[in-house]
Amino acid sequence: MSYLTYDEYQALGFKLEEQQFTQYLKRAESQIDSVARAFYRSVDIDTDQVEDRVTAFKTAICEQVDFLAYAGSETSYQLAQNDYNSVSIGRLSLSPKNGLADTVVGGVCMEARDLLGRYGLLFTGV
Structure with a gap:
């Protein structure tokens, strides 16, 4: 069952096209x-009364779908593999401050993590 x-x-x-959305969902x-x-594996997302939490969760999935489409990669190891520290062509040398791999934690983009964190969905305590 899909959440979204x-x-x-x-x-x-x-705004992604449906084909891209489906590819990364x-x-x-x-x-x-x-x-x-796996919060919504134990709580029914359709009956959760905290609507803002449901919206944040679904929006986090949207952000992650868009991030994966933008990166053109589905896994963190693919991101790291495609990342580069510097490129030199003749006298031109480019060294990015941060690569795409620096914008993910645990395989999830920062925008999605921020949304999840606002509603306690990243809580790891007892």
Whole structure:
């Protein structure tokens, strides 16, 4: 069962084509589920009365889908593999301050983590 439909994705203001959305959805849901400790595997997302938490969770999935599409990678090791420290062409040398791999923690982009954190979905205590 998927947490998010394409119509919900669009309603939340995101713009990828349906084919790209579908391509990255399962991986994004898996990554978000992982850092949220599978919260919505034990709580029914359709009956959760904290609507802001549900919206934040679904928006985090949207952010992760868009991030994966932008990066063109589905896993953190692919991001790290595609990252570069510097490029030199003739006299031109480029050294980015941060690469894409620096914008993820636990395989999840910072925007998604921020949304999840606001509603306690990153809580790891007892």
